[in-house]
Amino acid sequence: ESSGTVAGTLGTSLWYSYCSPGNYTANSSYEQSLKYLFSGLPQKVSSSSTLFARDTVNSDTEVIYAVAHCRGDANASACNRCVTEALHEADVFCAFKKAAALYADLCTVRFSNETLSWRSDVENFRDRMAIKVDSSDITDLEMGVNALYTAVTRMANSSHSFVSASEKIYAYGTSYEAYALVQCVGEMTHAECGRCLDHLRVSCSLAGQMVHRKATTWCSYRFELYNFFTGSPMVRLPPFTYRAHTGHRMKKKKLLILVAIGVGVLILILALITFFFFWRKQQKRNGRAKDRASEEDLLSAGDTDGAPGAPEENILSAKDIVKCPSAIVCFSEITKIARGKKILIFLDYDGTISPINDIPAEATIPSDIREAVQKAAELFPTSIVSGRRIEKLKNFVKLDNVHYAGSHGQEIVMSGEPVPSYAPVGIHEQRVTAATHYLEDGSSKIEGAIVENNKYAVSLHFRNVDQKDWTLVEKLVEDAKAAFEGLEMTRGHMVLELRAQTGLNKGTAVKYLINHILGKLGLDRSEVLPMYFGDDVTDEDAFEVLREKKLGFGVLISEEPRESKALYSLKNPLEVKRFLNELVEWRMSLEDLSSTAENDDEIVETSSRSSRLPR
Numbered sequence: 291e292s293s294g295t296v297a298g299t300l301g302t303s304l305w306y307s308y309c310s311p312g313n314y315t316a317n318s319s320y321e322q323s324l325k326y327l328f329s330g331l332p333q334k335v336s337s338s339s340t341l342f343a344r345d346t347v348n349s350d351t352e353v354i355y356a357v358a359h360c361r362g363d364a365n366a367s368a369c370n371r372c373v374t375e376a377l378h379e380a381d382v383f384c385a386f387k388k389a390a391a392l393y394a395d396l397c398t399v400r401f402s403n404e405t406l407s408w409r410s411d412v413e414n415f416r417d418r419m420a421i422k423v424d425s426s427d428i429t430d431l432e433m434g435v436n437a438l439y440t441a442v443t444r445m446a447n448s449s450h451s452f453v454s455a456s457e458k459i460y461a462y463g464t465s466y467e468a469y470a471l472v473q474c475v476g477e478m479t480h481a482e483c484g485r486c487l488d489h490l491r492v493s494c495s496l497a498g499q500m501v502h503r504k505a506t507t508w509c510s511y512r513f514e515l516y517n518f519f520t521g522s523p524m525v526r527l528p529p530f531t532y533r534a535h536t537g538h539r540m541k542k543k544k545l546l547i548l549v550a551i552g553v554g555v556l557i558l559i560l561a562l563i564t565f566f567f568f569w570r571k572q573q574k575r576n577g578r579a580k581d582r583a584s585e586e587d588l589l590s591a592g593d594t595d596g597a598p599g600a601p602e603e604n605i606l607s608a609k610d611i612v613k614c615p616s617a618i619v620c621f622s623e624i625t626k627i628a629r630g631k632k633i634l635i636f637l638d639y640d641g642t643i644s645p646i647n648d649i650p651a652e653a654t655i656p657s658d659i660r661e662a663v664q665k666a667a668e669l670f671p672t673s674i675v676s677g678r679r680i681e682k683l684k685n686f687v688k689l690d691n692v693h694y695a696g697s698h699g700q701e702i703v704m705s706g707e708p709v710p711s712y713a714p715v716g717i718h719e720q721r722v723t724a725a726t727h728y729l730e731d732g733s734s735k736i737e738g739a740i741v742e743n744n745k746y747a748v749s750l751h752f753r754n755v756d757q758k759d760w761t762l763v764e765k766l767v768e769d770a771k772a773a774f775e776g777l778e779m780t781r782g783h784m785v786l787e788l789r790a791q792t793g794l795n796k797g798t799a800v801k802y803l804i805n806h807i808l809g810k811l812g813l814d815r816s817e818v819l820p821m822y823f824g825d826d827v828t829d830e831d832a833f834e835v836l837r838e839k840k841l842g843f844g845v846l847i848s849e850e851p852r853e854s855k856a857l858y859s860l861k862n863p864l865e866v867k868r869f870l871n872e873l874v875e876w877r878m879s880l881e882d883l884s885s886t887a888e889n890d891d892e893i894v895e896t897s898s899r900s901s902r903l904p905r
């Protein structure tokens with residue numbers, strides 16, 4: 291069932307739902323049997339002493355299995371209500387699907403035409419993460435949360451199936467109250483509970499994710515920096531103080547420093563020997579290279595003339611947010627920090643890889659830019675992150691080897707996967723559809739206004755509207771916002787948008803994509819260099835994530851200097867194409883270099899980009 295639909299949102303009690311691909315037809319015996327199953331399940335689970343129930347029912351052709359489980363601190367009526375609502379959501383969002391899994395705060399429900407057991411389901415976990423703590427002491431805080439996790443898990447698999455706990459964590463003068471909850475289905479043995487939890491735990495590191503949860507129907511855990519469960523914590527762990535652990539760390543640190551010094555001296559000696567031989571070769575080459583003047587002078591200018599705002603030591607810590615130097619001029623700085631890392635590329639669509647067009651529906655991507663994106667994606671994991679809905683985006687981009695994040699990062703489809711791996715639940719789409727009709731009606735009298743439904747956001751374009759009518763446009767969007775719940779207004783290039791209030795944006799999408807790509811490649815965040823290219827205000831969320839997490843950098847696409855959280859700039863989509871092509875060429879030349887390293891002279895003779903090759 292891995293190809294099923296997964297939906298999720300922040301802010302509603304149903305935080306994840308998963309519908310399997312198999313369908314049943316209306317009025318079939320499967321539908322009748324499922325309804326029967328649904329009618330008894332809430333009562334069955336809420337009256338069980340372990341707040342867990344299984345049920346089965348025979349349709350004409352198949353057996354349908356269901357399990358439901360409520361959180362250990364829920365009372366019977368809250369449990370009953372939660373399961374009833376989850377099954378109702380299943381009716382709406384997984385209509386006609388033979389199997390589904392629904393994850394709400396207080397309960398999980400799973401039904402299927404295949405038998406259900408924790409072993410067969412353990413791969414089917416769902417997670418929701420948020421990197422909530424933006425401070426330099428995140429590692430120390432993480433240690434506190436890890437300590438809490440270890441203690442609570444140990445308890446859950448030794449004596450209880452439900453454990454809530456809290457702990458005070460002191461890290462560098464700040465005090466955090468951390469809360470944890472771990473639960474297994476009562477019928478599982480302690481060993482099974484332990485294995486189920488271990489499986490959840492190893493499937494993703496806690497690194498940086500202070501606030502997160504993971505669940506299958508059978509076992510789950512959740513961490514928050516606020517008290518989210520009912521009643522007092524069952525266990526109160528002694529305060530975790532980072533400083534108490536520093537003594538041990540210091541010893542380790544000293545040892546590491548000594549080893550590092552030894553290795554350093556050795557490397558220095560080897561480097562001196564290598565340098566001597568290299569210097570002799572270089573003397574010979576200089577004669578031949580003198581008269582080679584080419585475009586590379588421009589591209590490597592940042593090396594020599596100190597381009598304005600060009601970061602000197604570590605480009606990720608540059609402070610100037612107004613003037614972003616050209617990514618083309620600073621190409622050699624960029625490749626310097628990219629060396630040895632996997633580059634991850636994130637591209638906004640409109641204004642970044644597609645030139646601005648007066649008619650949004652006609653803003654296609656030029657074939658040479660598409661070709662550049664495709665080539666880049668063959669070497670670097672690439673994602674297109676846009677305000678447009680994914681269907682439309684895919685239709686324009688027409689590339690299979692990229693990931694897509696649509697509706698301003700609210701919906702995500704990974705490359706090669708037929709269905710979204712992340713999307714808000716349906717109520718948000720319904721609100722946007724209602725607002726779309728409202729805007730269509732209201733704008734029919736405003737000449738030049740164009741309404742565009744982007745699934746979880748609706749755009750009212752005023753690029754072609756006479757300036758005297760702009761106030762009408764703004765008023766219409768404000769009225770629509772007031773008329774429907776759960777929508778927020780944002781602005782872009784000559785466009786006002788009403789976006790579903792999901793807490794998701796291009797920044798959260800970039801975090802999600804980076805986590806998934808890291809997981810897929812088995813890499814650590816220090817091994818990758820994400821670059822995000824975007825032209826609009828909505829891209830600032832992504833620039834900010836990369837800048838503040840010191841993960842990588844943003845590249846602002848703009849003809850004029852503009853205040854931005856991006857670190858570099860490019861003028862227009864043509865420059866984006868050129869940069870991507872340069873990046874591909876650089877990466878390929880590294881490969882060439884390593885395969886012909888023994889014949890260094892030959893490389894110098896034939897490469898027109900010799901100054902950017904690693905020295």
Ligand SMILES: O=P(O)(O)OC[C@H]1O[C@H](O[C@H]2O[C@H](CO)[C@@H](O)[C@H](O)[C@H]2O)[C@H](O)[C@@H](O)[C@@H]1O
Pocket residue numbers: 638639640641645646647648649650651653675676677678742744749751753782783784785787826828
């Ligand atoms: O995140 P993006 O991919 O940049 O999408 C943001 C909006 O882009 C589109 O509108 C913009 O481009 C249009 C075509 O060039 C232009 O006519 C319009 O003025 C721009 O705002 C798209 O139509 C919107 O739905 C996106 O939200």
